[in-house]
Amino acid sequence: MTATPMNPLRDGSHSFGLPLAGIRVLDLTSVWAMPYACGVLTDLGAEVIKIEGLQRLDTTREAGLYPDTNGGFEPWNNPGTYSVLNRGKRSITLNMASERGRELFRELVKTADIVVENYTARVMRNWQLDYDHLKELRPGIIMVSNTGYGHGGPWESYPVQGTSLEATTGIPNFSGYPGGRPWTIGQSYPDFVAMWHGLFGVMTALRRRTLTGEGQWIDLGMYSANVALQGEAMLDYVANGRLGERMGNRDHINGVQGAYQTAGDDQWMVVAAATDGEWLAMRGVADASGTLAWTGSPPATLAEARARHDEVDEVLSAWAATLSREAAVEAMRAAGLPAGPCNDARDLLLDPHMKVRGVYEMVDHFPGTGTGRRPIIGRAFRLSDEEIKVSRPAPKLGEANDYVFKEILGLSDSEFDDLVAEKITGTKEPLTEAPTGLPIDALLGVRRIRVHDPDYIEKLGIVQEGATPD
Numbered sequence: 216m217t218a219t220p221m222n223p224l225r226d227g228s229h230s231f232g233l234p235l236a237g238i239r240v241l242d243l244t245s246v247w248a249m250p251y252a253c254g255v256l257t258d259l260g261a262e263v264i265k266i267e268g269l270q271r272l273d274t275t276r277e278a279g280l281y282p283d284t285n286g287g288f289e290p291w292n293n294p295g296t297y298s299v300l301n302r303g304k305r306s307i308t309l310n311m312a313s314e315r316g317r318e319l320f321r322e323l324v325k326t327a328d329i330v331v332e333n334y335t336a337r338v339m340r341n342w343q344l345d346y347d348h349l350k351e352l353r354p355g356i357i358m359v360s361n362t363g364y365g366h367g368g369p370w371e372s373y374p375v376q377g378t379s380l381e382a383t384t385g386i387p388n389f390s391g392y393p394g395g396r397p398w399t400i401g402q403s404y405p406d407f408v409a410m411w412h413g414l415f416g417v418m419t420a421l422r423r424r425t426l427t428g429e430g431q432w433i434d435l436g437m438y439s440a441n442v443a444l445q446g447e448a449m450l451d452y453v454a455n456g457r458l459g460e461r462m463g464n465r466d467h468i469n470g471v472q473g474a475y476q477t478a479g480d481d482q483w484m485v486v487a488a489a490t491d492g493e494w495l496a497m498r499g500v501a502d503a504s505g506t507l508a509w510t511g512s513p514p515a516t517l518a519e520a521r522a523r524h525d526e527v528d529e530v531l532s533a534w535a536a537t538l539s540r541e542a543a544v545e546a547m548r549a550a551g552l553p554a555g556p557c558n559d560a561r562d563l564l565l566d567p568h569m570k571v572r573g574v575y576e577m578v579d580h581f582p583g584t585g586t587g588r589r590p591i592i593g594r595a596f597r598l599s600d601e602e603i604k605v606s607r608p609a610p611k612l613g614e615a616n617d618y619v620f621k622e623i624l625g626l627s628d629s630e631f632d633d634l635v636a637e638k639i640t641g642t643k644e645p646l647t648e649a650p651t652g653l654p655i656d657a658l659l660g661v662r663r664i665r666v667h668d669p670d671y672i673e674k675l676g677i678v679q680e681g682a683t684p685d
Contacts, residue, residue: 233260233601238421241266241323242304243311243332245273247377247406248437249361250300252413253331257303258594258603261329264619265304265610266320268311269638272612275300287585288645291612298580298609299591306610307619310639317342319639322624324352329417333361336371346432355430357420359413365436375437377403384441389448391461408444409437471497471520473528474557475535475543481665482540483557486531486547491517496550501534561668564590564675573597577677580608588677613642 238261242253250273253263267273276291287293310316321344324330330349332339339345339360346358360366363375378399381387386404387397413435420431448459464473464485471494472487488494494517501507507530514520520527535543540556547554556562569575576593580586591605620626620640635641658664668674 235259235261239327240329241327247403248409249331249333252410254300254302257606263304265306266309269308288649290650292584293586301609302591303606304610305615306612307616308613308640313639316639321352324349329357331359335374336362336366350430355424357430359433361435364438366434377406380405385445389459392463405437405441409440412440475531477535477538477540477543484540484543486552486554494520500546500550501530504534507533576605578605578608581611616640
């Protein structure tokens with residue numbers, strides 16, 4: 216097998232097109248952070264080959280079916296989370312736990328530009344697939360190793376999960392209410408911070424390779440990436456010896472702010488004042504309702520309002536409860552204050568600004584998955600001279616086995632058949648009976664979801680008749 220030259224444009228053309236056209240990425244990752252990073256690389260034109268073992272699928276294939284489908288007889292090709300994170304990729308199955316599987320991976324590395332993995336630190340080292348070994352196979356290779364704590368140090372071998380790692384980074388120490396317990400702040404928040412760090416690392420490494428011809432190992436520790444978000448708190452301790460504390464929705468430096476429940480089912484708005492003038496404007500909006508009473512004279516300055524923040528919250532809560540969320544937000548904005556709604560998923564998907572910006576793209580998924588056409592979140596940026604979009608739906612398991620093993624690696628039909636027989640590659644047999652998930656009413660009953668809109672397909676404007684992907 217002959218190694219492909221390290222050339223950004225494999226077909227030899229001089230028209231670059233999308234920023235990463237011609238770049239091949241081998242994606243060994245699972246769950247959230249790096250699968251999402253590799254999905255964005257496909258938006259930018261890279262060919263990303265997702266590698267899973269039949270013996271160990273990406274865990275996002277195992278949960279989160281679209282509620283109006285049951286996944287059919289191949290539910291591992293249907294989950295919504297998997298579909299978003301892995302858009303645009305090709306899929307092969309390869310048992311990396313076998314020596315033959317690792318031999319084939321080494322041959323594939325010789326054709327690649329980037330390798331991304333998120334095993335614990337020991338795995339690639341034990342397989343002799345760490346950066347020192349890969350660059351012998353492919354000078355100029357870029358490798359991203361995303362682990363919980365990075366390579367080296369007493370914690371390098373610890374496996375992590377996003378929400379537990381979040382606590383380690385110190386974030387929940389500041390997330391919660393005064394006198395209460397720490398709270399995590401979302402769905403695996405550290406994964407998304409690591410995802411953007413990983414993308415930045417890849418882009419800088421590609422730039423360096425263009426200038427020097429040399430590759431790079433990006434040793435990305437999610438712990439370090441997220442601890443960096445605590446810079447303000449750490450500076451406060453270094454400079455003043457002060458430890459931060461939980462304070463709900465308040466600002467520990469200046470200003471009066473909060474989240475206030477408005478009329479309706481779990482409808483909230485936020486508003487803030489950071490100067491005396493803004494405070495007087497905020498107070499004026501609340502006082503204009505004519506139904507609110509302060510204990511004594513209303514606060515005349517921002518400093519006084521901060522000192523009486525509990526009372527301010529009571530007054531603003533009473534004011535907000537009389538209005539719809541939209542009316543409350545508009546009243547504060549009209550007074551020149553920064554205010555906004557607390558949006559839920561429905562609000563975001565139907566947001567007119569997001570629609571105009573094209574943040575969500577309608578993608579037709581592969582026939583047989585039961586997924587149909589769905590909105591997929593795109594990117595926060597647009598380029599002036601090039602249209603960037605989701606290039607194709609997330610792949611069915613093993614859909615590119617023939618392409619990769621026969622066309623790229625040059626295996627014969629009989630060699631490929633032997634790999635299938637040994638379960639080094641292949642596909643999963645469809646189930647004989649389609650799975651059934653929890654009914655919507657049951658999910659509502661256990662509060663896994665708060666509300667269900669039976670007509671959500673129509674609200675989202677999804678027309679299921681559309682072009683089917685290649």
